[in-house]
Each structure stands twice: as structure tokens, then as C-alpha cells.
Amino acid sequence: MLWCAxxxxxxxxxxxxxxxxxxxxxxxxxxxxxxxGVGGIIALIVGILILVWPGxxxxxxxxxxxxxxxxxxxxxxxxxxxSKSMGGWARVGHIILGILFIxxxxxxxxxxxxxxxxxxxxxxxxxxxxxxxxGVVALTxxxxxxxxxWSVFFAIISIIAxxxxxxxxxxxxxxxxxxxxxSLVVLGIVQIIxxxxxxASDL
Numbered sequence: 069m070l071w072c073a074x075x076x077x078x079x080x081x082x083x084x085x086x087x088x089x090x091x092x093x094x095x096x097x098x099x100x101x102x103x104x105g106v107g108g109i110i111a112l113i114v115g116i117l118i119l120v121w122p123g124x125x126x127x128x129x130x131x132x133x134x135x136x137x138x139x140x141x142x143x144x145x146x147x148x149x150x151s152k153s154m155g156g157w158a159r160v161g162h163i164i165l166g167i168l169f170i171x172x173x174x175x176x177x178x179x180x181x182x183x184x185x186x187x188x189x190x191x192x193x194x195x196x197x198x199x200x201x202x203g204v205v206a207l208t209x210x211x212x213x214x215x216x217x218w219s220v221f222f223a224i225i226s227i228i229a230x231x232x233x234x235x236x237x238x239x240x241x242x243x244x245x246x247x248x249x250x251s252l253v254v255l256g257i258v259q260i261i262x263x264x265x266x267x268a269s270d271l
């Protein structure tokens with residue numbers, strides 16, 4: 069009786085898995101990349117304009133706000149005049165509000181430099197008040213803070229910065245304007261980089 073020994077060797081197979089993106093996934097990736105790229109370019113351009121021509125850029129933004137006020141006023145006035153579903157007082161209120169918006173927009177256009185300075189002072193005072201309130205709130209919640217030292221430090225800095233803004237709102241607004249320009253430049257660069265590096269696995 070013959071015994072035949074058969075040696076069986078197992079050869080591992082190399083399996084290559086091909087992953088294909090669906091058209092919907094490719095479309096989503098391209099859409100996100102486009103959004104990152106367009107948003108980054110806009111942020112970068114606006115940031116550079118703020119840093120290079122801070123006064124002119126502020127005037128342009130003030131003009132845009134004035135245009136928005138005029139358009140909003142026309143819409144409110146049109147609703148008050150032509151709407152059939154509103155009551156009498158509602159129509160009068162919309163018309164008055166529309167007229168006030170239109171007048172404010174025209175005055176802003178007629179005195180663009182003064183309006184820009186006024187907006188800068190207003191924003192400086194507003195941010196100063198917000199920082200003081202934020203510092204006071206941080207002090208009142210000190211007992212629940214994880215790091216009391218940092219909370220006290222943050223609160224003191226916030227209150228001091230808010231007081232400085234209240235006493236010199238125009239200079240404070242200029243500093244905030246520069247910081248906004250720097251932030252937009254950095255944000256624009258980051259978003260442009262993300263537009264080139266974004267992948268389907270990031271969804």
C-alpha cells in the first residue's frame with residue numbers, strides 16, 4: 069500500500085480593493101473646496117484692503133451699510149403702502165420705519181466720512197461695554213471656574229481693555245479694525261490651504 073504525501077502550499081493572494089467615489093461624494097467635495105477657496109480669497113482680499121487702506125475700506129463698508137438702509141427703507145415703505153393684509157397702524161409703522169431708514173441712508177451718503185467716524189466710535193463704545201460686562205461676569209462666576217488664576221487675569225484684562233475703549237473709542241476702533249484685517253488675512257490663507265487639501269474622508 070503506497071502512501072503519497074502531498075504537500076499543499078498556500079500562497080497568499082494580494083487583494084487590491086479599489087475605492088471609487090460616487091458622483092455625489094465628488095460633488096460634495098468639490099462644493100466644499102469651492103466654498104473654502106472663494107471664502108478664503110474674499111477674506112484675504114478684504115483683510116489686505118483693511119491693512120493697506122483702512123480708512124477707505126471703512127468708508128466703503130459704511131457706504132454698503134447706507135445702501136442697505138436705503139433698500140431696507142424702500143422695502144418697508146413698499147410693504148406699508150401696497151400690503152393688503154396689514155392693519156392701519158401696521159402700515160403706518162412700516163411706512164414711518166421705511167422713511168427713517170431712507171433718511172438715515174441718505175444722510176450717511178451725504179456725510180460718509182463723518183458717518184464712518186461715528187460708526188467707529190459707536191462700535192468702540194459698544195465693544196468696550198461688552199468687554200467690561202464680560203470681565204464682571206467672569207468675576208461673578210469665579211467659584212465655578214476650573215482655573216481661578218486665569219479667570220481673574222482674564223477678567224482684569226477684559227475690564228481694563230473695556231475702560232480704555234470707553235475713554236478712547238476711536239483709537240480702540242482703529243486697533244480693532246487692524247486686528248480684524250490681520251484675522252481675515254490669516255483666515256483667508258487657512259481657508260485657501262483647506263481648499264487644496266480637503267478630501268472626501270474629511271466629510
